[in-house]
Amino acid sequence: VSKRLTLAIAVLITASLALSACGGGGSGSNPSGQGPQQVTLKAEDIKWDPTTITVKANQPVVITIQNTGTLKHNFTLQDFGVNQDVDPGKTETVTFTPNKTGSFQFFCNIPGHKEAGMVGTLTVNP
Ligand SMILES: [Cu+2]
Numbered sequence: 001v002s003k004r005l006t007l008a009i010a011v012l013i014t015a016s017l018a019l020s021a022c023g024g025g026g027s028g029s030n031p032s033g034q035g036p037q038q039v040t041l042k043a044e045d046i047k048w049d050p051t052t053i054t055v056k057a058n059q060p061v062v063i064t065i066q067n068t069g070t071l072k073h074n075f076t077l078q079d080f081g082v083n084q085d086v087d088p089g090k091t092e093t094v095t096f097t098p099n100k101t102g103s104f105q106f107f108c109n110i111p112g113h114k115e116a117g118m119v120g121t122l123t124v125n126p
Contacts, residue, residue, distance in 0.1 A: 034059075036059070036060040036061060036062045036095070037055050037056065037059055037060065037061045037062065038062050038064070039053050039055070039061065039062070039063045039064070040063075040064045040066065041053065041063055041064065041065050041066070041075070041120075042065075042066050042067075042068050043065055043066065043067045043068065043069060043073035043075070043086055043108065043118070044068055044069050045069035045070055045071050046069070046071070046108075046113055046116045046117060046118050047117050047118060048106075048108075048118060048119075048120040050120070051119075051120040051121065052120060052121050052122075052123065053106075053120065053121070053122045053123070054122075054123045054125065055098060055122065055123070055124055055125070056098075056124070056125055056126070057098050057099065057100065057101050057124050057125065057126055058097060058098070058099060059097065059098075060095060060096070060097045061095065061096055061097065061098060062093055062094075062095050063075070063093065063094050063095075064091060064092075064093050065084065065086050065091065065092050065093070065094065066086075066091045067086040067087060067088050067089060067090055067091070067092075068089075069088055070088050071088060071110070071113075072085065072086070072087055072088060072110060073085075073086050073088075073108045073110060073113065073118070074086065074108045074109045074110050074113075075092075075094060075106060075108065076106060076107055076108070076109045077094075077096070077104060077105075077106040077122060078104075078105075079100070079104040080096045080097075080098055080099075080104070081096070082094050082096050082106075083109070098122075098124040100124065101124045101125060101126050102123075102124060103121050103122070103123050103124075104121070104122045104123075104124065105119060105120070105121060105122075106119070106120050106121070106122050107119045107120070
C-alpha cells in the first residue's frame with residue numbers, strides 16, 4: 001500500500017467520523033445535554049441592553065430581541081447572516097450557529113442608530 005493511499009484512507013475515515021459526530025440531529029442528541037444557548041437582548045431608544053453577548057462556537061444560539069423603545073429597531077449580525085427588524089413593543093427571535101470564534105459587531109441598521117450608539121459585541125469562544 002502506497003503512502004498516498006494510506007493518507008487518502010485516513011482522510012476518508014476522519015471525514016466519516018466527523019460526519020457521524022455531526023449527524024443525529026433532532027432533539028436530545030446534544031452530547032452536553034443542553035439546549036440551544038438562549039440570550040435575551042433589549043433594543044432601547046437608543047442602545048442595546050446588554051451591549052456584549054458571549055456564546056460558544058458551533059452550538060445554536062437563540063437571541064430573543066425585545067424592542068422596549070418607541071422606535072423601530074433592527075438586529076444585524078453580518079458575520080453570521082442575521083438581519084432582523086423589530087417593531088416597537090414587539091419581540092422577535094433569531095437563531096444561528098456561530099461557526100467561527102472571535103469578536104463580532106452587532107448593530108441596528110436603522111439610519112443613524114448605529115452612529116448614535118446602537119452597537120454591541122458578540123464574543124464567540126471555542
Ligand atoms: Cu435602532
